[in-house]
Amino acid sequence: MIFAEPDSLPAFACHVVLRPKRLGPWFNFLFGLAELVRNPAHFYLMCQDDIELTAGLRSWLEPQLPGLDGIVSLYAQGKNAAPSRGWHRLENPRAGYGALAYIFPAAIAKQLVSQPPPSVQPAPDAAQVDLKVVRWCFDRGFPVWLHTPSL
Numbered sequence: 001m002i003f004a005e006p007d008s009l010p011a012f013a014c015h016v017v018l019r020p021k022r023l024g025p026w027f028n029f030l031f032g033l034a035e036l037v038r039n040p041a042h043f044y045l046m047c048q049d050d051i052e053l054t055a056g057l058r059s060w061l062e063p064q065l066p067g068l069d070g071i072v073s074l075y076a077q078g079k080n081a082a083p084s085r086g087w088h089r090l091e092n093p094r095a096g097y098g099a100l101a102y103i104f105p106a107a108i109a110k111q112l113v114s115q116p117p118p119s120v121q122p123a124p125d126a127a128q129v130d131l132k133v134v135r136w137c138f139d140r141g142f143p144v145w146l147h148t149p150s151l
Contacts, residue, residue, distance in 0.1 A: 029099065029129045034113045037106070044109045047101045048129065051075075054151050061103075061151070070143035071108060071133070074101035074151040082148040090144040096134030101151075108142055 023031060029048060036044045043065055047053075053074070054060075065072065068087065077097040082088040090096055104112070117136045137144050 025129050026132060029133075030113065030116060033104070033109055037110050037113055040106075042106055044104045044106065045101065046099075046104065048099055051100050053101070057151055065103065065105075068143075068145050069105075070145060071105070071137055072103040072145045072147075073098065074103065074147065076146040076148050076150050082146075085148055087145050087147055090134065090146055093135050093138040093144075094131070096130050096144055099130035099133060102133065108137075111140070112136060 017032075017035065019028065025048065029046060033044065033046055036046070057074075064087075070089075073090075073096070075098045076082075112133070117132055117139075134144050
C-alpha cells in the first residue's frame with residue numbers, strides 16, 4: 001500500500017491511497033501508520049522516499065524480529081554504521097538519520113499513533129520524520145535497532 005501526496009503517483013501498479021491534499025512528510029507518515037494499524041499484524045513496515053529492499057529480506061528478517069524489543073531501521077546511514085556486521089542499538093537519539101524503512105512492533109506502532117509526540121505540531125511541510133520517531137522512542141524507553149550494512 002502506498003500513501004501518496006497529490007501529483008506523486010508511483011509508476012507501477014499497486015494499491016495507492018492518494019491524499020486529497022498535501023500533508024507533508026511527518027503527517028503523511030503518521031496517518032499512513034494509523035491506517036496500517038487498523039489491520040491486525042505483529043509488525044508494520046513503513047517506508048518513505050525511493051528505496052530498494054534486498055531480495056528475500058522478509059524471510060531472512062522475520063525470525064529475527066521477535067528478539068528485537070524496539071523499532072528496527074533497515075537503513076543505517078554511514079555515520080551510524082557499526083564497525084562489524086549485524087544488529088546494533090542506536091545510542092544517540094540525535095543520530096537517528098533516515099526514516100527510509102522502519103519496522104514497528106504492533107504495540108509500539110499503535111502507541112505512536114495514539115500518543116504522537118506533543119512537540120510535533122509543526123507546519124505540514126516539516127520533515128525530520130526520522131528524528132521525531134527516534135526521539136519519541138527514546139523518551140519512552142524503546143530501543144532503536146539498526147543493521148550494518150543497511151538492508
